[in-house]
Amino acid sequence: MVDEKKTVNIDDAEIDRLFEEYRKTKDINLRNELVNRHLHIAEIVAKKFVNRGIEYDDLYQVACVALINAVERFEPNKGYKFSSFATPTIMGEIKRYFRDRASLIRLPRRIYETSSKIKLATEELSTKLKRPPKIEEIAEHLGMSIEEVLEIMEASSNYLPQSLDQTMYEDEEMTLGDVLGKTDENLVQIENIEAIKMALDKLNPLEREFVQKRFFEGKTQREIADELKVSQMYISRLEKKILKKLRDFIEGVKMSI
Structure with a gap:
């Protein structure tokens, strides 16, 4: 038991030494070593969020990026352990990732659940058949009709966000961004x-x-x-008064639109 405590103390001291050295040198190799020594934290935190609609691999990737940021920001002289700092940092980043994903169009529950089954079946059949499965093979595996499988696959793809840099047609350079409407500056000017x-x-x-x-x-x-036979001071005050009146009125008009 005594030896184990000594080992823990030595490990903690070594970690503190590495952090202190990294803060001074910003050596990328030291940062990578610190990240590798604490990957278990990213793994543990990521597993807390599984079965919530996002695959573990994606969560783990987000957690690893957050871990790197935690290493960059950690200050060992504050008096607390790195794990105490990294864990809430990683959790916060994963929760932010969920919020960002939630802002996208959500699949209806039936489509989402069936789409997940089709994806799993595709992976299982690919392993078994040593090739990508045909639609009829997926349908038979799931006890569904071919039409149902095609319907779910098409519906799922329609809900996926598309890059504005994606080309419209294979033989053309026109992108989705090229065909999207833009704000008409003339209309804004008219308003x-x-x-x-x-x-x-x-x-x-x-x-x-x-x-x-x-x-x-x-x-x-x-x-x-x-021209008006008044002082310049009066004109200066008049200008400020008019500009304020115009500004307040225009802002009121915009807010009412």
Whole structure:
């Protein structure tokens, strides 16, 4: 028992030494060694999230990336063990991965469950037959009709997200991104102009006259002050007041849309 405790203490001291050295040198080999020594943490955490609609291999990959980030961020001088820091870090990253996946279109439960059975059957038959199975072989293996298998496979593929860089046709370079609609900048400009017109209607005659001279005729505050026979300070305050009134009105219009 005494020897085991000594071994644990030596291991902990060695880990701390490696972290301290890595913080100083940023040696990639040291980082890889630290990651390899703690891969069991990624494995344990990933297994906690299995059977939730995402395959273990994907979860383990996310956990390993989170483990690398944990090694990068860990500060041994804080007084706690790396495992205490890495475990919640990895769990948080996996939960974030689930949230990101949840934002995609979800398969109906029936399609998802049957699609999983078809995938498993395909793997089993591929191993058994030493070749990819035919649709009728999958259908017979699952006790389903060929039409049902084809329907589920087609439905599943329709719910998969597609890359915007994916080509539309094999012999053409046009991608999905090329055919997607884009924001018409002219429409945005029209909306802004209409909003400004509505806002100008809310100004009194003096304020509209100021806007005409200042922003359409390009006159300075001094020139406008001389024409209206008022001080430049008054014109400066008037400009701030008008701009605030226009800004508040336009923002109100946008929020109501």
